[in-house]
Amino acid sequence: MGVMDNEKSHADQRLPVSNAQLSSPRPRPRALLKVQVSTFVLFTLFLATWLSRDAIVWSGQGSWRPFGSEGPVAGKYCDQVLPLRPQNQSHGLDDMDKYIESDTFRDASIKRLSGAVQIPTESFDDLGAIGEDKRWDIMYDFAAYLKETFPESHETLSLEMVNTHGLLFTWKGEDENLKPKLLMAHQDVVPVPASTVDAWTHPPFSGFYDGKYIWGRGSSDCKNQLIGILEAIEELTKAGFTPRRTVLLSFGFDEEISGRNGAGHLAPFIHERYGSQGIAAIIDEGAGFVKQWGMRTALPGVGEKGYTDVHITVRMPGGHSSIPPDHTGIGVMSELITLIEAHQYPTHLNDQNPYLGLLTCGAEHSPDFPSKLKHLLRKRQRDAGLCKNKSRKDHLALEAAKDGPGTRYLMQTSIAADVISGGVKVNALPERTTAIINHRINIGEHSSVVHHKIAKLAESVAQKYNLTLHAFDGAREEPKSIMLYAGPNVLEPAPVTPSDATALSPYSVLAGTTRALYGEDIVVAPGLMTGNTDTRYYWNVSKHIFRFTAGWDAESFGMGNIHTVDERISVTSHVNMVRWMSLFIRNMDQSDLE
Numbered sequence: 161m162g163v164m165d166n167e168k169s170h171a172d173q174r175l176p177v178s179n180a181q182l183s184s185p186r187p188r189p190r191a192l193l194k195v196q197v198s199t200f201v202l203f204t205l206f207l208a209t210w211l212s213r214d215a216i217v218w219s220g221q222g223s224w225r226p227f228g229s230e231g232p233v234a235g236k237y238c239d240q241v242l243p244l245r246p247q248n249q250s251h252g253l254d255d256m257d258k259y260i261e262s263d264t265f266r267d268a269s270i271k272r273l274s275g276a277v278q279i280p281t282e283s284f285d286d287l288g289a290i291g292e293d294k295r296w297d298i299m300y301d302f303a304a305y306l307k308e309t310f311p312e313s314h315e316t317l318s319l320e321m322v323n324t325h326g327l328l329f330t331w332k333g334e335d336e337n338l339k340p341k342l343l344m345a346h347q348d349v350v351p352v353p354a355s356t357v358d359a360w361t362h363p364p365f366s367g368f369y370d371g372k373y374i375w376g377r378g379s380s381d382c383k384n385q386l387i388g389i390l391e392a393i394e395e396l397t398k399a400g401f402t403p404r405r406t407v408l409l410s411f412g413f414d415e416e417i418s419g420r421n422g423a424g425h426l427a428p429f430i431h432e433r434y435g436s437q438g439i440a441a442i443i444d445e446g447a448g449f450v451k452q453w454g455m456r457t458a459l460p461g462v463g464e465k466g467y468t469d470v471h472i473t474v475r476m477p478g479g480h481s482s483i484p485p486d487h488t489g490i491g492v493m494s495e496l497i498t499l500i501e502a503h504q505y506p507t508h509l510n511d512q513n514p515y516l517g518l519l520t521c522g523a524e525h526s527p528d529f530p531s532k533l534k535h536l537l538r539k540r541q542r543d544a545g546l547c548k549n550k551s552r553k554d555h556l557a558l559e560a561a562k563d564g565p566g567t568r569y570l571m572q573t574s575i576a577a578d579v580i581s582g583g584v585k586v587n588a589l590p591e592r593t594t595a596i597i598n599h600r601i602n603i604g605e606h607s608s609v610v611h612h613k614i615a616k617l618a619e620s621v622a623q624k625y626n627l628t629l630h631a632f633d634g635a636r637e638e639p640k641s642i643m644l645y646a647g648p649n650v651l652e653p654a655p656v657t658p659s660d661a662t663a664l665s666p667y668s669v670l671a672g673t674t675r676a677l678y679g680e681d682i683v684v685a686p687g688l689m690t691g692n693t694d695t696r697y698y699w700n701v702s703k704h705i706f707r708f709t710a711g712w713d714a715e716s717f718g719m720g721n722i723h724t725v726d727e728r729i730s731v732t733s734h735v736n737m738v739r740w741m742s743l744f745i746r747n748m749d750q751s752d753l754e
């Protein structure tokens with residue numbers, strides 16, 4: 161039952177929050193739920209993520225609770241936060257809450273999101289400079305659309321354009337001592353290749369509404385988030401709400417091509433104004449809701465895996481292919497790639513990995529949690545702190561990884577040879593062969609681990625074929641060599657956002673907001689993203705970063721076909737996004753956080 165249910169909400173109001181109010185008893189096992197060990201939806205094709213130790217040490221509010229059938233285990237619990245609802249509601253806000261649930265609002269909301277989808281704000285990989293490449297100019301149309309659609313927000317909030325198309329809205333709070341909260345989304349969308357337009361059920365920029373879904377590129381990644389945020393702000397301003405804590409909205413415009421022009425400028429701008437860790441909490445697009453082990457779970461992304469592309473160039477002498485060496489440059493490259501793939505990274509669950517938090521929650525709250533996993537989890541918790549041989553296999557991670565690659569790569573650095581080219585003619589030996597190997601770096605590891613490993617493997621190949629190796633040394637290419645260098649987008653695993661549910665924290669406000677809206681049978685657990693969002697630029701702005709798509713429709717699980725044909729969004733989940741945002745803003749305002 162959502163917070164807007166007036167019959168219930170007054171009795172449940174309990175703010176400002178104190179620590180004693182935050183933890184609730186474990187939900188009753190949902191025995192009726194069918195076992196559904198669904199493939200763990202890895203939020204984030206594009207996505208990805210992670211945590212502090214706090215996140216996984218569920219201290220259980222000082223009490224011991226049974227863990228499975230084998231008795232208590234100290235220290236690690238998946239505490240759930242009680243539903244958190246705004247207090248000090250005015251008549252205006254009460255009316256607003258009712259209005260957002262009405263058909264009138266739903267119809268207007270469909271028009272607003274559909275209109276946004278109809279503006280093709282595509283981000284192309286080969287975009288030139290802003291101002292020179294005319295393809296950026298579509299962003300002017302989008303900004304104009306926002307202005308016309310959200311007049312009250314534009315009247316009440318100040319708007320700054322950062323690097324031409326970056327939008328930074330500021331709604332000044334009454335108490336300047338409180339750190340602002342920051343809501344994020346990006347204006348751009350993944351391009352629709354001409355060759356795929358015909359494959360769409362409804363044209364990709366039609367914003368077609370079929371009675372349940374709004375269709376089109378950007379409908380779920382992530383104009384739903386951007387429009388949802390502004391709809392919440394618009395209604396709050398109309399209801400006469402004035403924030404105690406400043407609200408910032410930051411909308412980049414090139415997230416799909418690394419975010420350098422948008423978030424890459426907005427984040428330093430915000431940092432300059434509010435200082436290091438000057439923002440109380442950030443909500444950006446990200447992970448959503450999954451059903452696993454029969455448990456319905458909200459997974460705010462509290463971490464992101466790291467990223468590095470390793471570029472390899474093999475230079476060998478050319479010549480006529482009628483008198484070839486035993487191995488051409490292409491053969492040597494193939495041998496090196498085969499070696500790299502043969503040396504997979506270990507499947508390993510670092511103590512900081514948010515997935516450990518999800519496993520803990522599964523063991524605690526799911527009736528269908530596999531007993532073998534539970535046993536291994538208990539063993540790990542028992543052994544914590546003991547001096548164990550670090551080289552031993554991580555049996556818990558290996559067992560959990562049996563769920564499939566989507567789960568395995570939450571606990572393992574991935575290797576993907578994605579690009580290769582070499583040779584120009586069928587009778588000429590290839591002089592230059594190149595490849596790019598993409599890696600997503602596991603929590604607890606570092607890009608240097610990847611670079612070191614590839615350098616070692618390349619060294620053995622270089623020796624075998626009498627080639628010179630230049631490994632990440634910035635040297636110029638030379639004949640008869642193997643050259644290694646890292647691509648421009650090296651990113652270490654993100655700092656993990658604290659997710660302590662036993663004390664008042666941005667995480668517990670987020671969790672309480674979510675359970676107020678969707679009910680107490682939703683478990684909130686820390687999530688890990690395997691992809692990256694614009695938040696990569698914001699690490700020094702806030703310790704409390706959440707990649708979370710808060711709009712959910714219980715009847716439509718999944719990511720809404722992001723980055724592919726038939727992207728769409730359920731209107732129910734979109735309206736829930738608006739409700740969630742309006743609640744979170746008020747809940748953050750009334751919580752005694754710095």
Ligand SMILES: [Zn+2]
Nearest residue numbers: 381382415445
């Ligand atoms: Zn996105």
